[in-house]
Amino acid sequence: RGQLAESGGGSVETGGSLRLSCVVSVYNSDCVGWFRQAPGKEREGVASFYKRTSRTNYADSVKGRFTVSRDNAKNTVYLQMNNLKPEDTGMYFCAAGDSRYCRLTVKRDYSYWGQGTQVTVSA
Numbered sequence: 001r002g003q004l005a006e007s008g009g010g011s012v013e014t015g016g017s018l019r020l021s022c023v024v025s026v027y028n029s030d031c032v033g034w035f036r037q038a039p040g041k042e043r044e045g046v047a048s049f050y051k052r053t054s055r056t057n058y059a060d061s062v063k064g065r066f067t068v069s070r071d072n073a074k075n076t077v078y079l080q081m082n083n084l085k086p087e088d089t090g091m092y093f094c095a096a097g098d099s100r101y102c103r104l105t106v107k108r109d110y111s112y113w114g115q116g117t118q119v120t121v122s123a
Contacts (some may be wrong), residue, residue: 044104
């Protein structure tokens with residue numbers, strides 16, 4: 001059975017950096033996205049990577065600060081997060097699917113979801 005496994009979360013101060021990793025062990029994973037959910041809020045898309053074209057998408061709130069990348073040899077997708085802000089706090093999930101659109105706002109583009117890793121940014 002396929003699965004996704006996130007790691008790399010933690011607690012940092014404002015302006016700090018973290019790198020999240022998602023090991024992808026599912027067959028249909030051309031599209032991998034990162035999502036986050038803060039307490040009391042809906043899950044929102046942060047960044048996505050479409051394997052066949054290396055196309056990336058970012059939420060406006062993270063553009064210029066976050067970078068998504070993929071190491072196919074390691075079956076791992078990374079989310080490098082720089083200049084972190086308190087509003088970046090939340091549970092971060094990776095998700096995978098075979099959608100060529102790989103959108104951040106359409107959750108049906110993703111068939112598999114990880115368990116999440118917590119990111120906390122203090123002021």
